[in-house]
Amino acid sequence: MFTYIVRRLSQMLPLLFFASVAIFSLVALQPGDPLDALRMANPTMTQEQFEALRRGHGLDQPIYVRYFRWLGRAVQGDMGRSRTYGVPAAQFIFQERLPRTLILTITSLTIALLVAIPVGIFSAVRQYSAGDYAVTFFSFVGLSTPNFFLGILLMYLFVIYLPETFGFRALPAGGIPNLMLSDLETGRVTLGEYLRQWATYLVLPVFTLATGSMASWTRFMRASMLEVLNQDYVRTARSKGLNERKVLYKHALRNGLIPIVTLVGLSMPSLFNGALITETIFSYPGMGRAIFDALVNKDFNVAMAALIFIAILVVFFNLVADVMYAVVDPRIRYD
Amino acid sequence: MATVDKAIRSAPLHSENAWQLAWRRLRRHRLAMVSLVVLVLLILMAIFAPYIAPHDPTAQPRGAGLRAMYFQAPSATHLLGTDDLGRDVLSRLIYGSRVSLLVGFLAAFSSVMVGTVLGALAGYFSGRPLRFYVGPLAREAGAWRGSFAVWRVLSWGLYYGALYMVATVAWTLSEDAVRIGVAGEWTTNNILSAVGLVGTWLAVAWAAWRGVTARFRLDVDIVISRLIDFMLTLPGLPILLVLSAILRDPRSPVGNWMYAVFGNAQSVVIIVLILVIFGWITTARLVRGSILSLREREFTTAAESLGASQGSIVFKHLVPNAAAPIIVEGTLQVGIAILVEAALSFLGFGIQPPVSTWGNMLTNAQTYIFFAPWLAFPPGIMIVITVLSINFLGDGLRDALDPHRRQT
Numbered sequence A: 001m002f003t004y005i006v007r008r009l010s011q012m013l014p015l016l017f018f019a020s021v022a023i024f025s026l027v028a029l030q031p032g033d034p035l036d037a038l039r040m041a042n043p044t045m046t047q048e049q050f051e052a053l054r055r056g057h058g059l060d061q062p063i064y065v066r067y068f069r070w071l072g073r074a075v076q077g078d079m080g081r082s083r084t085y086g087v088p089a090a091q092f093i094f095q096e097r098l099p100r101t102l103i104l105t106i107t108s109l110t111i112a113l114l115v116a117i118p119v120g121i122f123s124a125v126r127q128y129s130a131g132d133y134a135v136t137f138f139s140f141v142g143l144s145t146p147n148f149f150l151g152i153l154l155m156y157l158f159v160i161y162l163p164e165t166f167g168f169r170a171l172p173a174g175g176i177p178n179l180m181l182s183d184l185e186t187g188r189v190t191l192g193e194y195l196r197q198w199a200t201y202l203v204l205p206v207f208t209l210a211t212g213s214m215a216s217w218t219r220f221m222r223a224s225m226l227e228v229l230n231q232d233y234v235r236t237a238r239s240k241g242l243n244e245r246k247v248l249y250k251h252a253l254r255n256g257l258i259p260i261v262t263l264v265g266l267s268m269p270s271l272f273n274g275a276l277i278t279e280t281i282f283s284y285p286g287m288g289r290a291i292f293d294a295l296v297n298k299d300f301n302v303a304m305a306a307l308i309f310i311a312i313l314v315v316f317f318n319l320v321a322d323v324m325y326a327v328v329d330p331r332i333r334y335d
Numbered sequence B: 001m002a003t004v005d006k007a008i009r010s011a012p013l014h015s016e017n018a019w020q021l022a023w024r025r026l027r028r029h030r031l032a033m034v035s036l037v038v039l040v041l042l043i044l045m046a047i048f049a050p051y052i053a054p055h056d057p058t059a060q061p062r063g064a065g066l067r068a069m070y071f072q073a074p075s076a077t078h079l080l081g082t083d084d085l086g087r088d089v090l091s092r093l094i095y096g097s098r099v100s101l102l103v104g105f106l107a108a109f110s111s112v113m114v115g116t117v118l119g120a121l122a123g124y125f126s127g128r129p130l131r132f133y134v135g136p137l138a139r140e141a142g143a144w145r146g147s148f149a150v151w152r153v154l155s156w157g158l159y160y161g162a163l164y165m166v167a168t169v170a171w172t173l174s175e176d177a178v179r180i181g182v183a184g185e186w187t188t189n190n191i192l193s194a195v196g197l198v199g200t201w202l203a204v205a206w207a208a209w210r211g212v213t214a215r216f217r218l219d220v221d222i223v224i225s226r227l228i229d230f231m232l233t234l235p236g237l238p239i240l241l242v243l244s245a246i247l248r249d250p251r252s253p254v255g256n257w258m259y260a261v262f263g264n265a266q267s268v269v270i271i272v273l274i275l276v277i278f279g280w281i282t283t284a285r286l287v288r289g290s291i292l293s294l295r296e297r298e299f300t301t302a303a304e305s306l307g308a309s310q311g312s313i314v315f316k317h318l319v320p321n322a323a324a325p326i327i328v329e330g331t332l333q334v335g336i337a338i339l340v341e342a343a344l345s346f347l348g349f350g351i352q353p354p355v356s357t358w359g360n361m362l363t364n365a366q367t368y369i370f371f372a373p374w375l376a377f378p379p380g381i382m383i384v385i386t387v388l389s390i391n392f393l394g395d396g397l398r399d400a401l402d403p404h405r406r407q408t
Helices: A002-029 A036-041 A047-056 A063-074 A089-125 A130-144 A147-166 A181-186 A191-229 A232-239 A244-256 A258-266 A268-281 A287-297 A300-328 B002-010 B018-028 B030-047 B089-124 B148-182 B188-213 B220-233 B236-248 B253-294 B298-305 B310-321 B323-346 B358-367 B377-401
Strands: B130-134 B215-218
Touching (some): A002 A300, A002 B220, A002 B236, A089 A191, A089 A258, A089 A287, A130 B377, A147 A268, A147 B323, A191 A258, A232 A244, A258 A268, A268 A287, A287 B236, A300 B220, B018 B377, B030 B377, B089 B253, B089 B310, B089 B323, B089 B358, B130 B148, B148 B188, B220 B253, B236 B323, B253 B310, B253 B323, B298 B310, B310 B323, B323 B358
Antiparallel strands (some): B130 B215
16 A cells, blocks of 8 residues: 555656646646736837846747746745735645635535435435436436526525525625734634624535536445445345444445545535536635736736645545545555 | 237237337437427528518617607517617527537537547557657658658658757847846846856757657557646637637637638637537547457457457447437537527627627626516527427437336
């Protein structure tokens, strides 16, 4: 196992190198010069001044020179400055935006699991019942609904329809509460109030983001349980007279959960893609929104910092998923 | 006794083939059949859009009283109302099905094609490295025979071209530091750069010398599997956004070329292209797995011993035997392609207005949801209905095509 992890880690470095080359080239090849906005804002700027500015930013160099310069700084932890916000890109992404996205994604992931696992078990145990058909139907609907449409739908329902018809005004249309952690420390708000406010702002984005994973994991859980329930050891457990509860939760469920472990590890990329769209709809200032804005505004350093971070995260979670798979299933051996 | 007799007599004389069997099983799958009907209707709607649509989808009202023509709520003349530019929503919806379905089917078909070819090659040649490079003076039997002769010459160009590039890149990167060093200012940084430059050049020289007589074999499976690992590392949606922006830029040579070759169809071609870039992966993994097990079966050995060429073994004997999962995957890919196209268009990186797609109709719908909520529902509902039908059909096909699976 140890040698396996070491080997995988050594494969990660070249993989990340090539990924960073690809991401860098694509982001750098984007149409429009990063300094175009500056030029628009200063119509009196001469061509010479513009060229000098480009040289100052190293933009006159060939792309591979820019890449190695960027890499040289990045490995020392210097991700450059955000052109839009004027703060260091790393600080902007990791201190300001990432925690918000993590709150969003981790809450969605937890809720998706909490719903998908029991519903999947129910659906498998009652195979071909009306309940199973309903679960299957709704998980197909969940899989087929784009999350941007779901987001708009929820926004209409909770921000326009329910308030106008029933006077239900509990949920905001988007954004985040106007609160800081320091407010909590200085006692401007109580902990309960702080959490309550965050919860109201999170309900709609979390539900939007969680639905897709919920639907697909329910189907996986159902399939996985069905397979386990047909195994010989389940029949053995039943025939030795164990009650159905014990068979289900001690013998079947433990094995049925194994594929879910891998699935959750591998769902990282789709969660971040979903976060990009969800955050855009609900004006939630997280990392997904930051990436989108950075790509539109040609904020090169922010885009690179965030995208490289996601690449590292994806590679890392792939490894974690594989290792966890071997940990929870002793039949799997890596050599 | 009589009923048995009757049953025997009414049974078909020749047994049905696998496709007829699958069709019979599919017909029993009620949801799949309903979905098939819905899909056919949607396709007909897309084909006959000009005859069905009540208005021109891009026509904007002119003349007096303009304000009243924007954001009209649904009425008898405009069944689904009008949008922010006074265009008829129903007509835009009907025309939007053309782009959405076309992109969905084209992208899924191309992804599955690319995935099948790459997956089949990876599976069949796994563990059987192919001759990849034979240097100009290397001796190897048959290295001048057939199409490999052409590749052999080409590969010299690639090999020495790559070495030249490495040498040049090393020079550009270290030029300034080395020049200052040679002028007498040997700081640590300058020394490191000089050592790096000399080291790289020595390595390049050694590789160039070895390349004259070297022979390399390459396992296609390893290359394709690593490529898949690499693709999965890239953050999908942001990369799609960037690719779309690059290919659509009229100022760049690529964007210019796309426009010159494909004209107004360019935006559809670009979307299909970038969907295929990420779309082939699942099919390739699936096909690779199937081929890996199929190539060990007796019929493959039989074909090999009869002297069938490798191409015909892979594409005439192995791939058709993996057709069932490929067809199911192809169906599901149509749904995925429609969803991704809609997401890209929604974010403004897909098909551009005035051409309408279900995705870009939702972009504006969100902006105006507070006073024109009727704009949001129709395109979203169309996407859900289409993708849902495709997913049900795919599920039905999976059951129908796999004889080992019990009916659900």
